[in-house]
Amino acid sequence: xxxxxxxxxxxxxxxxxxxxxxxxxxxxxxxxxxxxxxxxxxxxxxxxxxxxxxxxxxxxxxxxxxxxxxxxxxxxxxxxxxxxxxxxxxxxxxxxxxxxxxxxxxxxxxxxxxxxxxxxxxxxxxxxxxxxxxxxxxxxxxxxxxxxxxxxxxxxxxxxxxxxxxxxxxxxxxxxxxxxxxxxxxxxxxxxxxxxxxxxxxxxxxxxxxxxxxxxxxxxxxxxxxxxxxxxxxxxxxxxxxxxxxxxxxxxxxxxxxxxxxxxxxxxxx
Numbered sequence: 001x002x003x004x005x006x007x008x009x010x011x012x013x014x015x016x017x018x019x020x021x022x023x024x025x026x027x028x029x030x031x032x033x034x035x036x037x038x039x040x041x042x043x044x045x046x047x048x049x050x051x052x053x054x055x056x057x058x059x060x061x062x063x064x065x066x067x068x069x070x071x072x073x074x075x076x077x078x079x080x081x082x083x084x085x086x087x088x089x090x091x092x093x094x095x096x097x098x099x100x101x102x103x104x105x106x107x108x109x110x111x112x113x114x115x116x117x118x119x120x121x122x123x124x125x126x127x128x129x130x131x132x133x134x135x136x137x138x139x140x141x142x143x144x145x146x147x148x149x150x151x152x153x154x155x156x157x158x159x160x161x162x163x164x165x166x167x168x169x170x171x172x173x174x175x176x177x178x179x180x181x182x183x184x185x186x187x188x189x190x191x192x193x194x195x196x197x198x199x200x201x202x203x204x205x206x207x208x209x210x211x212x213x214x215x216x217x218x219x220x221x222x223x224x225x226x227x228x229x230x231x232x233x234x235x236x237x238x239x240x241x242x243x244x245x246x247x248x249x250x251x252x253x254x255x256x257x258x259x260x261x262x263x264x265x266x267x268x269x270x
Contacts, residue, residue, distance in 0.1 A: 004261055005260065005261045006052050006231055007178065008056065008114075008144070013037065054270060056144075056268065057073060057084045059088055061089040062119040063093070087110060092115065092132070095131040095132065112178070121158065124167075130171075137175050144177075145180065146179075147159045147160070148182055169193065169199065173197070173199065175199060177200045177201065178201045179193075180205045182207055200227075202227060204216075204231055205233040208245065209245050221250075221252075225258050229259065230264070
């Protein structure tokens with residue numbers, strides 16, 4: 001049975017799930033608001049259903065504070081029977097405090113940092129991110145971020161691979177950058193940036209396999225087979241739904257293994 005690593009998920013809190021900015025996502029899901037916290041058992045069951053053996057679950061920090069705190073992520077991981085892997089968030093309003101906390105979290109087993117630029121309405125080239133990029137390089141962990149348009153009710157400009165990811169990769173060539181959500185409608189830009197920079201990668205979170213843009217599928221089958229990783233954006237999309245039509249892509253066994261787990265295990269040192 002093929003091993004599967006989900007590189008972008010979150011076990012949500014009510015602060016996260018019911019935030020006003022996610023109204024559009026809840027509308028697409030046919031849900032108004034959540035009345036109860038999602039049980040960790042439900043998340044683990046969704047992973048088991050699809051055969052996901054490791055899920056990188058992240059904290060969320062924005063201008064109003066934490067939507068999912070690093071402490072909460074650590075608690076979820078402790079209760080996950082070894083299935084969840086922690087990814088840190090950070091408050092970029094206080095960059096040096098964020099750097100110190102990131103160092104502490106990596107000592108506790110967190111494997112990456114994820115920042116969501118649209119949440120801050122600040123592109124990845126904003127000066128407040130840069131101390132954290134330097135810390136990621138020193139700590140030997142990837143920086144994960146979102147590219148492409150924004151489903152939640154926030155502007156999409158911050159998700160452009162060019163110029164933002166391109167510039168960060170130029171300024172920090174040692175920084176490993178994992179770009180989630182494919183980059184649509186700038187997928188070709190995202191592929192160009194991943195081609196240009198050896199440490200830039202793409203993950204497919206927020207898209208089911210049958211909705212991957214054709215240019216990304218071609219890239220995955222060819223020169224990009226070691227550059228693309230599987231992700232879901234759970235709970236917005238379950239692993240089973242994301243993988244439902246994966247066979248239709250016609251991937252070779254080697255490419256399928258690289259996409260579903262080998263690339264992630266190498267990049268995140270799992």
